[in-house]
Amino acid sequence: MSKTKEKPKNNWRAWLYLAPALIILLVFTVWPIINTVRIAFLNSYNGLAERGGATFEFGFYNFEYVVSISGFSRSLGNTLLITVITVPVSTMLALLIAVALNSIKPFRKIFQTIFFLPYVTNAIAIGMVFFAMFHTVTLGSQTLSTGIINSIIQAFGGKPVNWIDAGSSWGHNMAVVCIYIIWNALPFKILVLLGGLQSVNKQYYDAAKVDGASRFRIFWRITVPMLSPMIAYVVITGFIGGFKEYNSVVGILGETMGPAGGDRQLNTMAGCIYDSLNDGFQGYAAAAALILFAIIFAVTMINLYVSKKKVHY
């Protein structure tokens, strides 16, 4: 910054311009960071009760409680599984699609537009579409329609599966949720990776061609290393998104976080937090949120560490 701007009179004006943003940030961003930590350590904290004058003991009860309930460990498992399945699969798929897109000219724009469509949709709304696709319509004990996906499976000689309806297994639920999340995660990854591909100097490919590298080797030895910063970026954001996963499950399975009448077998970490909030147990919610934060933080650090070793330049 040049010195011409360094006038003391700007001092108060700067703060004036910043005031609206800072006030809102103070109340809704800075305070929550402090307060969430605070109430996480106040046993069985409840906001309404505190306003009424109640005080809470300092302690680790919230954490102990949250960790002890069976729903939490299952949610943690679900979240981990969702992340571990969807991030690699969607990244790999997006990479292939981006490379394919980058190697064609006619129709590229149309394909690009189609592949971006899932991004501009409402996760809940399209989740409901996925539900309908996998849903078996039954009236009493009579099956009316097995759903479009089952029909396709049957057309190929397979047997219909109870994917998401009452009595369906955890594994089938998980499969549907993962398919949906991958479908939903592709656009962003394709966009970033294609952008990265287009910024790679074409000369490296010319050089590789002259060096006689096969397509396969060009992909592994040139494209992937050149794209490694972008790949690291989509993997890290993918992990963060995966750990916060909630909307996709709600979209498909509804607030029951599992098949109707089930025991929330597909609940996620974020789901645990909102459940506690809905039930008025804000202390538990705060503890769960802190645990989620800690996990995301740790995973991101590991990711960064690994990518520092693997990402070139």
Added chain:
Amino acid sequence: MKVVLEHLTKIFPSRDKDKSAEVVAVNDFNLEIPDGKLIGLLGPSGCGKSTTLFMISGLQAPTSGKIFFGEDEVTTLAPENRGIGLVFQNYALYPHMTVQQNILFPLQNLKGENRLSKEEMLTRANEVAKLVQIDKFMNRKPSELSGGQQQRVAIARALVKMPRVLLLDEPLSNLDARLRLQTREEIRRIQRDTQITTIFVTHDQEEAMSISDYIVVMKLGVIMQTGKPQWVYDDPANLFVAKFLGTPPINVFTGKVENEKLYIGDEAVLDVKGVEDQEVYIGVRPEGFLLNANGKLTCSVSGIDVMGRDISVVSTNAASLNPVVRSIIAADEMGNVAGEVKFNLKEHKVFVFNKETEERVYFGKQVAAHEEMVAQMKAEGQNVTPHNGPLPREADDKVQDNRPAEQQQGFSGKVKGAFARVKGVFTKKKGTAEEEAQSAPEETADKAESEAKE
């Protein structure tokens, strides 16, 4: 490996279907490159020399014409099947691989019976690294090397597969002046050691002249002249070649031939027996001037550049197309240089060109000298036709549409172009430094020309 190019033509289609906007980058290019020689493709930017190189490499497909390596036609072969090594202008070293991995990469791509064992690959890589003297840096990444070292790695990578032909695209343009000198000697040495037919592209005439066995001067996609550097310098076939070669550049004057006398302005400077009356351009190499109190050409001195052994006299003459006339004379004559000076011209350093065609007009002893040269060239198997068909001039302007319109003018000195060219001089700043460097001689000439006209 001998490389033969037959009627090679590359036309870049225009983006909209307007035919007149298509670019003929290389136009009916015929050339035979002997085995084991170092060939410099030389020309200003946009003359199609890089396109020619990329067609030889297989990265670009010719619109028409054929390419032979030895007796094999390779026109339709993919680069990897041609057995070539290519060094890119900015080297294109894989930034994520070490020097060793970069050099090994082409070997690792070999398949089937050509596949080498790991030890063989390493031995080969080490041999090549030693050849280009980068064996000390095998474990570094390209970003940890200097420009010159990167250049050598690129050459090593190109050589490791033992290519039949080595291609270098502007190999020295990314190096600073000192490294450039050093590296071009290095390229020369490596080429001599390996005896691989090598073709390199450059816009720097000094570079091309200093290391090439043969040079090919190109303009607007057409060969202007080929030959040993000294031949081309001593016996330019046309005005373009005369102007393109030589530092300081040749002095160009307008003049005429009348009654077998050659006039620069109003001064008859030489006898030209047997030459018909015509309007001409006269090119005089800076070393072609002799200071003489009774000299025939009068110039007014505006300055002297001392260069040690010699001095460069900077003077002006109304008929000069360059803003100044530069003449190199021995330093001990410095005392005689002031105000008006008179020169005699060395006959073999004066080249006369027809004003219309810009083709060389031989006179006096030059006729015999040229014939002797031609005979010698013929004896060495070189076709004496320096170029095919008429020289590319205004009619071919579209060929070079990457340059501003005013720069695309030839040297015909038409008045209508003068204004545009004056403008061109002022807008020159906008061009990249490289472009500027390349078009500088042309532009200064243009400027002087336009000034003369006004």
Added chain:
Amino acid sequence: MTEDRNHINAVPGEETQGQAEDKKGMKAKDIKAISKRQTAGKIFVQIGIYAFLTVIALLILFPFYFMLISSVKTTAEYNEMVPTLWPREFRWSTYAAAFTGDLHLGQLFLNTVIVGVVSTLLSLVVTVLSAYAFARLEFRGKNVLFAALLATMMIPGELFTVTNYITVVNWLDWRNTFAALIVPFLVSVFYIYLLRQNFMQIPNELYLAAKVDGTSDIKYLWKVMIPLSAPTLISITILKMMGAWNSYIWPKLVANDLAHRLVTVGLRSGAFQGANGLTDIPAQMAAVVLVTIPLLLVFLFFRKYIMRGVSRSGIKG
């Protein structure tokens, strides 16, 4: 070989012969075979690439297609064992029912648009002012403050939600108000960051020139900086509107009465009860179509801005 070739071969005859014997050149047949294989390989690979992309495109499009055809089927047709790929009979009443029925889609749209427009406008004002202060003004602690703000971007939203819920519901008594939906998300550090970067790219000379002409800071901001940053501002606007349209968790927590319910919340909690106690999936799909279409339209019109904003943020809705 033709005559007009430029020979620069010193001793042409010898050279070629010796060479032909020395290095065994590829035979003409081999070369033809190789180049044939090359072209065949290239075409084969191209076909493969298009086939792959087409398959993926169909997989991407299938849910949209299914949603559209299902939305106009009669419940009876939808519930058939073998699904029809094109509706035999079009039932448009599902679309009307979305507005007239229990879903009150019209009200939900209105609520969402109110929240979207108001929060976008306020957010733009706040963002522009802050970005201006960070980009152009000098004050003590500027860099520290900016770094601190950026640091908050690393914290997952769930952590804020817990306390914000307490603040809004228990302390501000904003349950079931638009304020609860708008105010907490008014300031996005990321947008301030984006816009600041944009502002910083505007050359200082423009500012000095404006000062010489006696332009006030606000006028300079309005007349120079904002027009020059229009693409970023448009990106922010669209992403913000899409955010309102797609937000689910927070609105569901704090404002779930009809007068304030946002469209996604309403859609998810809609009953879509049909005959026989079965869910009327066509009716549900019609509502989904109505919620999805505006987004797709916005995308088609502002493709460039959305893609640019997204590739830089990586944050959805």
